[in-house]
Amino acid sequence: MSAIHVDRITHRYGRRTLYRDLSFRVPEGRVVALLGKNGVGKTTLIRLLMGFLRPSGGSCRVLGEDSHDLSPATRARIGLLLEGHLTYDFMSIEQIERFHRPFYPGWRRELYYDLVDRLGLPYSHRIGNMSCGQRSQVVLGLIFAQNPELMILDDYSMGLDAGYRRLFLDYLQDYLNQGGKTVFVTSHVVQDMESLVDEVIFLQRGGELLQMDLADFRRDYRCYAFEREGTEPPRPDALIRSVDTHGGQPRLYAFAERDGVEKHLTEHWPGVTLGEELAMTLEDAFIGLTGKY
Amino acid sequence: MLGAIILKEWLKIRWVWGAALLVHLGMLVYLLLAMRHQFQVEHSEMIWYWAFELRRLLYTQIQYLPALTGAVIAAAQFGPEMLGGRFRLSLHLPVRGDLLVWCWVGFGALMGGLLALLDGAGLYWIISIWFPREAAESALLTALPWLLGGWVAYFGATLALLEPSRARRPVYAGLTLAFLALLDQGHGYQEYDRIMPQLTGLALLLLPAVILPAHRYRHRG
Numbered sequence: 001m002s003a004i005h006v007d008r009i010t011h012r013y014g015r016r017t018l019y020r021d022l023s024f025r026v027p028e029g030r031v032v033a034l035l036g037k038n039g040v041g042k043t044t045l046i047r048l049l050m051g052f053l054r055p056s057g058g059s060c061r062v063l064g065e066d067s068h069d070l071s072p073a074t075r076a077r078i079g080l081l082l083e084g085h086l087t088y089d090f091m092s093i094e095q096i097e098r099f100h101r102p103f104y105p106g107w108r109r110e111l112y113y114d115l116v117d118r119l120g121l122p123y124s125h126r127i128g129n130m131s132c133g134q135r136s137q138v139v140l141g142l143i144f145a146q147n148p149e150l151m152i153l154d155d156y157s158m159g160l161d162a163g164y165r166r167l168f169l170d171y172l173q174d175y176l177n178q179g180g181k182t183v184f185v186t187s188h189v190v191q192d193m194e195s196l197v198d199e200v201i202f203l204q205r206g207g208e209l210l211q212m213d214l215a216d217f218r219r220d221y222r223c224y225a226f227e228r229e230g231t232e233p234p235r236p237d238a239l240i241r242s243v244d245t246h247g248g249q250p251r252l253y254a255f256a257e258r259d260g261v262e263k264h265l266t267e268h269w270p271g272v273t274l275g276e277e278l279a280m281t282l283e284d285a286f287i288g289l290t291g292k293y
Numbered sequence: 294m295l296g297a298i299i300l301k302e303w304l305k306i307r308w309v310w311g312a313a314l315l316v317h318l319g320m321l322v323y324l325l326l327a328m329r330h331q332f333q334v335e336h337s338e339m340i341w342y343w344a345f346e347l348r349r350l351l352y353t354q355i356q357y358l359p360a361l362t363g364a365v366i367a368a369a370q371f372g373p374e375m376l377g378g379r380f381r382l383s384l385h386l387p388v389r390g391d392l393l394v395w396c397w398v399g400f401g402a403l404m405g406g407l408l409a410l411l412d413g414a415g416l417y418w419i420i421s422i423w424f425p426r427e428a429a430e431s432a433l434l435t436a437l438p439w440l441l442g443g444w445v446a447y448f449g450a451t452l453a454l455l456e457p458s459r460a461r462r463p464v465y466a467g468l469t470l471a472f473l474a475l476l477d478q479g480h481g482y483q484e485y486d487r488i489m490p491q492l493t494g495l496a497l498l499l500l501p502a503v504i505l506p507a508h509r510y511r512h513r514g
């Protein structure tokens with residue numbers, strides 16, 4: 001069963017086609033990260049999932065319902081973090097909790113106050129007078145207190161310092177330990193995903209999409225140093241995923257083991273010598289897949 | 294849930310509504326003092342002649358107050374919802390979107406209505422100090438289009454603020470101003486008596502109309 005099922009959606013902004021026939025699933029009980037560079041349409045995708053935009057074609061289903069026609073009961077099962085930790089700035093810490101509480105039967109007030117107490121602010125402090133990081137703590141506290149079945153978090157790490165990011169990940173782990181919880185997350189801090197997610201979806205400009213188990217991606221996606229003798233560097237093709245010639249050490253990235261890459265280079269790029277395989281963090285791999293800019 | 298919805302609306306408009314209450318009370322006090330001043334510097338017969346022979350209105354100070362208040366309450370309620378797309382937060386709440394919007398405008402209209410009630414009661418009381426009951430009733434009927442202007446301005450501003458399409462916003466604003474101009478054509482006593490039921494019926498259509506921009510906000514492409 002999928003918590004989210006995106007089926008062949010197409011979306012356009014004016015004449016620009018953001019995606020065409022984009023499809024993926026987020027299985028129930030899994031943590032799935034949507035990764036992509038700025039401007040590939042991650043936030044637009046979340047707007048489509050929550051029914052705030054209507055796709056030009058295809059369909060999105062969230063918890064079994066059409067994303068454009070989510071019933072109130074289903075919306076109560078979804079914790080939604082909008083980009084920029086959007087919230088009601090005119091409310092205070094106490095007022096915003098009092099506002100949200102009656103809407104959610106499983107409300108866990110203690111989780112909210114446990115998180116916001118760490119801010120050391122009086123409960124009468126207005127959210128509009130908080131820093132971006134403080135505001136994000138309040139908003140994430142509200143989502144945890146809601147205790148939803150599905151969390152959709154658009155760039156949760158924006159404005160959070162390293163300590164609070166860790167605290168958030170601990171809270172998220174406790175939330176997941178309850179079982180049956182699904183998280184769909186986007187973030188610019190790719191390294192946090194390493195310990196958090198089960199699957200990754202890489203979204204690229206033009207709507208190209210790659211979805212994999214994180215463990216498979218970490219095992220299969222390789223980075224190799226290379227040297228060239230007066231010839232052009234290799235270019236991406238059916239086997240070579242990307243090439244980075246900027247910086248000190250030229251690198252190429254591929255979903256292939258050393259023997260396969262060596263054979264491929266000999267056939268197609270005879271002037272290029274494959275060097276050692278380089279260790280990668282998830283962030284290195286992400287950049288290797290999507291490019292630096 | 295209704296309590297939570299009302300709490301949010303109250304938090305948004307409490308300062309503006311409090312300020313509006315002071316302004317309305319201030320204007321009624323001003324009207325009272327102006328009327329008393331007139332009766333002190335002029336003979337009663339002369340004021341009677343102005344009012345009932347020349348048909349000059351003696352309480353125009355409060356004529357535009359309801360419309361201004363309606364627009365300001367709408368801005369206080371729906372400005373914060375539209376800034377940065379916060380309307381999406383409300384649309385994600387586990388409540389039917391149309392009921393939510395009707396709760397919002399119901400609360401806003403009620404708070405504006407309380408001020409209109411204050412204006413009407415104050416006007417009736419002030420006029421009845423110096424004039425017979427019939428004149429006080431006539432003053433209320435004369436002020437009805439002004440009070441209806443408050444309703445029109447509130448709902449017109451709400452429509453324009455909630456509307457996601459930039460092209461439609463000036464259309465709503467233009468229609469609202471045209472309706473307000475229609476309510477501002479009279480310059481004497483009870484000139485709208487015969488047309489008020491129709492104008493009120495027309496103004497009531499604004500109530501279901503506010504659902505349309507909310508619907509378009511969610512279902513835009």
